[in-house]
Amino acid sequence: MTGLPTHARVVIIGGGVAGCSLAYHLAKLGWTDILLVERKQLTSGTTWHAAGLIGQLRASANMTRLAKYTADLYARLEEETGVATGMRQCGSISAALTSERMEELLRSASMARAFGVDVEEISSGEIKRRYPHLEVSDVVGGVFIAKDGQGDPANITHALAKGARMNGVRIVENAKVTAIRQAGGRVTGVDVAAGAETARIDCDHVVNCAGMWAHGVGAMAGVAVPLHACEHFYIVTEPIPGLGQLPVLRVPDECAYYKEDAGKILLGAFEPVSKPWGMEGIPEDFCFDQLPEDFDHFEPILEKAVARMPVLAETGIHTFFNGPESFTPDDRYYLGEAPELRNFWVACGFNSIGIQSSGGAGMALAQWMEDGEPPFDLWDVDIRRVQPFQRNRTYLRKRVTETLGLLYADHFPYRQPATARGVRRSPLHEHLKARGAVFGETAGWERANWFAREGQEREYRYSWKRQNWFDNQREEHLAVRNSVGLFDMSSFGKIRVEGRDACAFLQRLCANDIDVEPGRIVYTQMLNERGGIESDLTATRLSETAFLLVVPGATLQRDLAWLRRHVDDAFAVVTDVTAAEAVLCLMGPQSRDLLEKVSPNDFSNSGHPYGTAREIEIAMGIARAHRVSYVGELGWELYVSTDQAAHVLEALLEAEPELKLCGIHTLDSCRIEKAFRHFGHDITDEDHVLEAGLGFAVKPEKGDFIGREAVLRKRDAGLSRRLLQFKLEDPEPLVYHNEAVVRDGEIVGTVTSGNYGHFLGGAVGLGYVPAAGETAEALLASRYEIEIAGQRHAAVASLKPIYDPQAERVRM
Numbered sequence: 090m091t092g093l094p095t096h097a098r099v100v101i102i103g104g105g106v107a108g109c110s111l112a113y114h115l116a117k118l119g120w121t122d123i124l125l126v127e128r129k130q131l132t133s134g135t136t137w138h139a140a141g142l143i144g145q146l147r148a149s150a151n152m153t154r155l156a157k158y159t160a161d162l163y164a165r166l167e168e169e170t171g172v173a174t175g176m177r178q179c180g181s182i183s184a185a186l187t188s189e190r191m192e193e194l195l196r197s198a199s200m201a202r203a204f205g206v207d208v209e210e211i212s213s214g215e216i217k218r219r220y221p222h223l224e225v226s227d228v229v230g231g232v233f234i235a236k237d238g239q240g241d242p243a244n245i246t247h248a249l250a251k252g253a254r255m256n257g258v259r260i261v262e263n264a265k266v267t268a269i270r271q272a273g274g275r276v277t278g279v280d281v282a283a284g285a286e287t288a289r290i291d292c293d294h295v296v297n298c299a300g301m302w303a304h305g306v307g308a309m310a311g312v313a314v315p316l317h318a319c320e321h322f323y324i325v326t327e328p329i330p331g332l333g334q335l336p337v338l339r340v341p342d343e344c345a346y347y348k349e350d351a352g353k354i355l356l357g358a359f360e361p362v363s364k365p366w367g368m369e370g371i372p373e374d375f376c377f378d379q380l381p382e383d384f385d386h387f388e389p390i391l392e393k394a395v396a397r398m399p400v401l402a403e404t405g406i407h408t409f410f411n412g413p414e415s416f417t418p419d420d421r422y423y424l425g426e427a428p429e430l431r432n433f434w435v436a437c438g439f440n441s442i443g444i445q446s447s448g449g450a451g452m453a454l455a456q457w458m459e460d461g462e463p464p465f466d467l468w469d470v471d472i473r474r475v476q477p478f479q480r481n482r483t484y485l486r487k488r489v490t491e492t493l494g495l496l497y498a499d500h501f502p503y504r505q506p507a508t509a510r511g512v513r514r515s516p517l518h519e520h521l522k523a524r525g526a527v528f529g530e531t532a533g534w535e536r537a538n539w540f541a542r543e544g545q546e547r548e549y550r551y552s553w554k555r556q557n558w559f560d561n562q563r564e565e566h567l568a569v570r571n572s573v574g575l576f577d578m579s580s581f582g583k584i585r586v587e588g589r590d591a592c593a594f595l596q597r598l599c600a601n602d603i604d605v606e607p608g609r610i611v612y613t614q615m616l617n618e619r620g621g622i623e624s625d626l627t628a629t630r631l632s633e634t635a636f637l638l639v640v641p642g643a644t645l646q647r648d649l650a651w652l653r654r655h656v657d658d659a660f661a662v663v664t665d666v667t668a669a670e671a672v673l674c675l676m677g678p679q680s681r682d683l684l685e686k687v688s689p690n691d692f693s694n695s696g697h698p699y700g701t702a703r704e705i706e707i708a709m710g711i712a713r714a715h716r717v718s719y720v721g722e723l724g725w726e727l728y729v730s731t732d733q734a735a736h737v738l739e740a741l742l743e744a745e746p747e748l749k750l751c752g753i754h755t756l757d758s759c760r761i762e763k764a765f766r767h768f769g770h771d772i773t774d775e776d777h778v779l780e781a782g783l784g785f786a787v788k789p790e791k792g793d794f795i796g797r798e799a800v801l802r803k804r805d806a807g808l809s810r811r812l813l814q815f816k817l818e819d820p821e822p823l824v825y826h827n828e829a830v831v832r833d834g835e836i837v838g839t840v841t842s843g844n845y846g847h848f849l850g851g852a853v854g855l856g857y858v859p860a861a862g863e864t865a866e867a868l869l870a871s872r873y874e875i876e877i878a879g880q881r882h883a884a885v886a887s888l889k890p891i892y893d894p895q896a897e898r899v900r901m
């Protein structure tokens with residue numbers, strides 16, 4: 090007898106902090122029949138040995154919201170459950186040793202204010218006052234967050250487990266899930282080995298909270314969960330007399346954090362090159378295990394720490410700890426329903442911040458499971474961002490050597506991963522490389538981000554100020570505005586939807602009217618029931634029964650999942666054809682002249698109007714030319730079978746040897762001048778399509794579609810906020826993302842995306858501003874500033890694109 094039930098509504102796999110938090114929150118929502126199974130004992134994986142730092146400020150508003158929720162939850166858990174959590178809001182200091190780091194801290198302080206986190210900028214003297222043992226002569230300054238804290242990870246988890254049990258959750262230890270059963274694309278149950286027996290449990294939902302085992306648990310279900318364990322180190326000193334209670338201290342430039350606990354110092358490391366672990370699999374009997382010490386590996390951190398805190402030189406080391414933790418390719422954890430399998434959920438891959446993340450992650454996932462949709466934008470951590478290839482373990486092992494250290498690395502804008510590169514390449518890759526391309530990576534794709542000049546270093550020199558490619562971008566940008574430039578956008582996600590019901594199916598999903606003549610291209614969004622934007626795309630009608638949907642490369646898996654989830658019984662087949670075609674975008678006022686040199690087709694306004702796609706002959710090949718533009722100029726996107734892509738590029742370059750090759754940075758700087766929205770930043774599933782200013786692409790009169798009711802309701806109720814475009818008056822400062830938007834002296838929001846408007850002559854950003862009951866005139870009559878690293882800069886605000894507001898240039 091295993092003592093396990095034969096049925097549960099949900100089986101949660103894993104009794105670490107993530108699994109226990111989810112169980113706690115589902116039970117709070119009133120779920121019953123919740124079963125949590127743990128292969129050994131609660132906390133015995135990674136949770137028991139965490140350092141217990143609990144910070145509040147994360148890189149986006151919603152991640153910060155979750156981290157704040159976590160801190161509040163842990164603070165009240167003790168009273169609720171009677172289990173002491175050790176939670177102490179002792180504050181935290183982050184100290185900068187360079188001016189670039191200081192800029193990062195100051196920028197994050199501005200962001201924190203916009204997110205409602207109390208942050209104080211402090212001088213090196215003030216750091217010394219609050220942390221007397223520190224050597225601060227080379228400290229530039231820092232920030233202090235009063236409500237940050239620390240807690241006891243194992244006890245927090247036991248408190249969550251107790252809270253869960255108090256609300257009816259059944260927790261079974263020494264019970265290991267060995268198989269996940271499914272039918273019709275849905276989870277149906279799990280097999281659980283307990284002692285010598287195996288129980289078969291039917292269930293409606295399974296949640297993978299298996300920490301560093303989650304990759305393997307995902308594989309049982311055919312679900313990609315790309316993560317890999319790395320060794321993670323800290324030491325604990327002997328007691329230091331007179332230490333007193335201290336805030337948590339981070340010195341990221343020395344890859345170190347310090348936590349005072351019971352008169353001792355815990356010193357932890359986020360070294361730049363970390364050690365993957367578990368390549369041959371995790372030992373079956375792993376339970377509260379430690380990994381072998383590696384003093385040589387830790388020594389460089391310790392050496393700097395001793396110089397930073399000289400008292401450490403006289404203090405013995407009580408514990409040298411090395412434990413495994415799971416890391417993901419982009420340093421962000423995974424939450425949500427797997428795109429491959431319905432009702433298979435994940436909460437894992439916590440990249441050494443699982444304690445501070447799990448309270449919020451458990452709450453958000455529970456709500457997501459309850460409603461069937463995320464409670465707010467969680468794209469940062471959504472499992473649907475995963476690319477199928479990323480479950481490859483060689484790739485993961487290489488990449489995670491870097492992700493651990495990224496936690497404390499400078500988080501420069503445009504920073505690219507240095508490891509595990511080159512997996513997905515356009516057929517033009519080598520051609521572009523030979524012509525100076527400097528590549529960045531998105532969704533595994535190598536994409537030309539900018540082009541170096543002859544003799545120029547082909548490397549990024551990162552900074553918060555102008556980076557070394559700023560002038561290259563300017564030249565590319567102006568070529569697009571004044572003559573013609575070529576972008577390789579082969580990384581676009583391309584989805585073919587075909588079949589007798591394709592049109593009706595897409596009409597139900599898209600907010601715009603896609604029942605158009607073959608050859609027409611429609612810009613549209615797919616909405617959720619709240620009117621939020623699930624997908625931003627163009628739909629090209631190829632024939633009566635076939636459509637090509639073009640989406641950003643980064644959202645392809647999410648978009649495929651959305652389509653497949655809704656196809657139901659419709660006679661329509663959804664196929665990913667991304668790799669079948671390369672996309673060469675020829676953009677600029679002279680693009681027509683150039684095309685006419687290589688193609689006999691008619692590119693006039695009457696022969697090939699804006700918003701249409703035509704098959705063309707080009708050099709000796711065939712392409713489909715789509716007349717659309719994401720940069721706001723006359724131009725064509727050439728969809729070329731991958732085998733002919735290089736030929737077409739060569740023909741274009743032969744016809745126009747001076748043709749300017751342009752990178753993704755220029756695509757972005759051009760689109761921001763046109764205020765074109767970028768999914769994941771300016772528009773998300775939380776942003777109502779009307780408030781995003783995309784009402785022109787919504788056609789409620791066409792009949793029913795998902796989100797229509799929400800659109801009509803919003804039309805009646807009026808907009809509560811609006812997306813504005815801002816251009817800084819001073820040409821010097823740079824805007825990236827998350828800078829505070831200030832209206833008449835008060836912070837009212839953040840910049841959702843930003844870049845430099847080389848044509849307009851200043852930084853440009855987009856951002857939402859509360860606008861309930863206000864007219865457009867009243868909104869624009871205010872005085873706007875953007876706060877960057879604590880400094881406020883005057884900005885012009887506009888509801889229409891500042892560049893070419895009448896969209897005349899695309900119709901030239």
Ligand SMILES: Cc1cc2nc3c(=O)[nH]c(=O)nc-3n(C[C@H](O)[C@H](O)[C@H](O)COP(=O)(O)OP(=O)(O)OC[C@H]3O[C@@H](n4cnc5c(N)ncnc54)[C@H](O)[C@@H]3O)c2cc1C
Binds near residue numbers: 130136140439446
């Ligand atoms: C040295 C170190 C210091 C850290 N410091 C901090 C910190 O200061 N702050 C912070 O926020 N985070 C910190 N972390 C990270 C934090 O510990 C982790 O992110 C967190 O514990 C992960 O929790 P989890 O529940 O996802 O995984 P785990 O705790 O590993 O739980 C997963 C559980 O799943 C079980 N399981 C696996 N497979 C199965 C199966 N098939 N059937 C049943 N059960 C299964 C395992 O036995 C395990 O108990 C630190 C990590 C390390 C290594």
